[in-house]
Amino acid sequence: MTIPFDEWAEYNASRAVRDLRPLSARLLELAGPGEGRTAVDIGCGAGVEVAAMLAAGWRVHAVDGDATVAAHLAPLAERHPGVLEFRHVEFGAVEELPPAGLVHSSYALPYAEPDVFARLWAVIRAALEPGGWFGAHLFGVNDAGRAEGEVATYLTRAEALGLLDGWEVVQFEEEDAVGPSFVGPRHWHVFHVIARRPG
Numbered sequence: 001m002t003i004p005f006d007e008w009a010e011y012n013a014s015r016a017v018r019d020l021r022p023l024s025a026r027l028l029e030l031a032g033p034g035e036g037r038t039a040v041d042i043g044c045g046a047g048v049e050v051a052a053m054l055a056a057g058w059r060v061h062a063v064d065g066d067a068t069v070a071a072h073l074a075p076l077a078e079r080h081p082g083v084l085e086f087r088h089v090e091f092g093a094v095e096e097l098p099p100a101g102l103v104h105s106s107y108a109l110p111y112a113e114p115d116v117f118a119r120l121w122a123v124i125r126a127a128l129e130p131g132g133w134f135g136a137h138l139f140g141v142n143d144a145g146r147a148e149g150e151v152a153t154y155l156t157r158a159e160a161l162g163l164l165d166g167w168e169v170v171q172f173e174e175e176d177a178v179g180p181s182f183v184g185p186r187h188w189h190v191f192h193v194i195a196r197r198p199g
Contacts, residue, residue, distance in 0.1 A: 021106055023171070023192050024049045027135035028102075030170065030194065034058030037101040040127060042091075042120075043108020046072040050084065053102070059083045061098050064108075065090040092116040097127035103134045107190075110139035110152045117153040121163060131199030134167070140189030142176055160191045167195040 034057035044050050044062035046069065053060045054076060060083065062073065067088050077084045091112040097103070103124055112120055128134055139145065139154050146154045155163075157174065164172075171194035179188050 020048055020052050023135055023137065023194065024052065024104060024106055026171070027104060027133060027194055028052055028056050030196075031056075031102050031133040034101075038098050039102040039104065040097050040100045040124075042094075042103070042105040042124070043111070044069060044073070044086070045106070045108070047076055049104060049106055051076055053104075054080045054084060058102065060085070061100070062086045063089060063091075063094060063097075091120050094120055094123055097123055099129050100127050101129050101132045103128050103132065105136040107137045109136050110154070111150075112153055113151050114153050128197050130197055132197050133194070134164075134196070135194045138163075138191045138193060140174065140176065140191060142187065142189035144187040144189075154189075155191070157191070160193070164193065164195045167197050170194045170196060 034053065037058060039053045039058040039060050041050050041053065041060060041062045044064050045066075047062070050060050050062050050073060062069075062084065064086070065088070070086055070088060073084065073086050077086075091109075109117070109120070124134070138160050139152055140160070141154045141156055143152075143154055145152055161169070161172065171192065173192040175188055175190045175192065177188065178185055181188075
């Protein structure tokens with residue numbers, strides 16, 4: 001079962017005023033001031049993390065398959081002229097990303113089906129500059145979405161760590177428990193990851 005984009009539009013609209021997620025906040029703290037460097041946000045949604053990146057001085061290249069995201073990001077683009085680029089594109093059509101000192105994806109990356117995920121992961125690794133930071137939430141094999149037939153990429157712990165081969169793993173926390181979600185309680189199996197490519 002693939003989640004249709006109208007459901008993503010509803011989700012993104014409902015989360016437009018949420019707090020910055022803890023992993024995203026820690027990633028930005030570790031990466032330090034942007035000072036004009038480029039950050040990539042994959043599956044940027046309503047732009048909560050984009051706003052934080054811009055406030056920290058990053059130039060932001062944001063990607064999302066939901067066309068309604070453009071309206072959420074428009075006020076940010078007006079407040080930060082010339083430093084925010086949004087691409088409305090599905091993950092399967094992302095063939096390249098700009099060289100970046102920071103690549104971030106908050107619960108979005110796993111929703112790429114496995115073949116798309118593998119190609120997109122290769123693009124991410126190619127884009128992350130030496131010394132650059134990566135942060136994301138990746139789904140584990142016990143996640144409820146797998147049992148419910150959601151089309152996504154579900155990884156074992158070893159597979160998730162294998163994605164980070166050659167990088168410094170700064171945070172790798174595993175969550176395997178029931179917790180809140182947009183539609184109510186669900187069983188989450190998530191790896192909360194922060195890593196850095198050696199400089």
